[in-house]
Amino acid sequence: SGGEQSPHLFQFREDGFLVLEHFFTAEQCDSMRNQIQRIIAEMEVPPHCRTEFSTKEEEQLQAQGSSDYFLTSGDKIRFFFEKGVLDERGNFLIAKEKSISKIGHALHARDPVFKQITHSSKVQELGRKLGLEKPVVVQSMYIFKQPGIGGEVTPHQDATFLHTEPLGRVLGFWIALEDATRENGCLWFIPGSHTSGITRRMVRAAPGTSTCVEFVGSEPAYDDSQFIPLPISKGGLILIHGEVVHKSDLNSSDSSRHVFTFHVMEAKDTTWSKENWLQPTPELPFPSLYT
Secondary structure (H helix, E strand, O other): OOOOOOOOHHHHHHHOEHHHHHHOOHHHHHHHHHHHHHHHHHHOOOOOOEEEOOHHHHHHHHHHHHHHHHOOOOOEEEEEEEEEEOOOOOOOOHHHHHHEEEEOOOHHHOOHHHHHOOOHHHHHHHHHOOOOOOOOEEEEEOOOOOOOOOOEEEOOOOHOOOOOEEOOEEEEEEEEOOEOOOOOOOOEEEEOOOOOOOOOEEEEEOOOOOOOOOEOOOOOOOOHHHHEEEEEEEEEEEEEEEOOEEOOOOOOOOOOEEEEEEEEEEEEOOOOOOOOOOOOOOOOOOOOOOO
């Protein structure tokens, strides 16, 4: 992938992230927001599927792990809820469209609007600039970060959940569908933290254990003062290296922070871990980014 490396990409290799303002138009953002409203309007939530989503380790194991609803969501469009929005019988305590934490993990393949964005010429062009030879899309999510209740996402590395050999083959594309501000929970990064590998992995647990996934290794204590905030306006794209440490705070504001995000793997000379929660299926092998 010869040619001159742009200053942009130098910055990405240096920091482990790259902010590209106004990558998508307001119209493209609105088309995604409108489409997600349609999807929610048609949502049927079977009671046993009412898993609450949390990033705190124990709750994650208990709520997501015990539920194969999460484990089998890789090739479907499924719904995950904020804490405290359902009573013990699984009835909504607030409007359902305000209760959803995220929708995943195959919007990029199962929905025409999100598919078009994921494979848009701008994204493909960026992939080529990055030197990706055989990029495939492994997962996608629509994240709501609801006003007042949108939970914090504790410091993590995406490769903890999406492990490859060798490392360094996974890349996140994070698209702000509304302005992301310090008030409503923008991302925070530790610049340069993508160069020392990973310390923790989430793996599929052995069959017959009570949870479906477990964590191996431990998360180091990160120094809060090392994180820098990356506010970004509607339509902006943040490229996220699979090993860069990032987080987001609780949304305590009264505006939501909708995001569409998807992960791409360079499939050339790369092995996707059989222990990852997410696995390609016969119905949905990881599709090529390039069309």
